[in-house]
Amino acid sequence: MLGEKISELRKARGLSQYQLADKLGFSRGKLSNYEQGSRQPDYETLKTLAEFFDVSTDYLLGRSEDKKPIHIAFSHGDDPLTEEEEAFLERQLEEFRNLRKKFEQQDK
Known part of the structure; x- marks a missing residue:
């Protein structure tokens, strides 16, 4: 790999x-x-x-298909994010970035 x-x-x-x-x-x-x-x-x-x-x-190392994975530094009080929460936030951020690119292209 x-x-x-x-x-x-x-x-x-x-x-x-x-x-x-x-x-x-x-x-x-x-x-x-x-x-x-x-x-x-x-x-x-x-x-x-x-x-x-x-x-x-x-x-x-083949642990991620994302060339530049997102490093999330959020927590909820003293509780660190679960893997499921991190994955959710990563998906949301990716959707946001895709929308932003789409709008930027429309503005050109």
């Missing part, structure tokens, strides 16, 4: 393994191993990849 994501993101940027490895300060072999899944990056390398591609580490 991780290797597929790295390869997909690299190709979307039009970069060869050599070019990406150079930009990140890796060897091409190391990057190739990540993409093939024969080697797993350490935490710092995972962060470097996420920052370079401007995606979340959750996206790279």
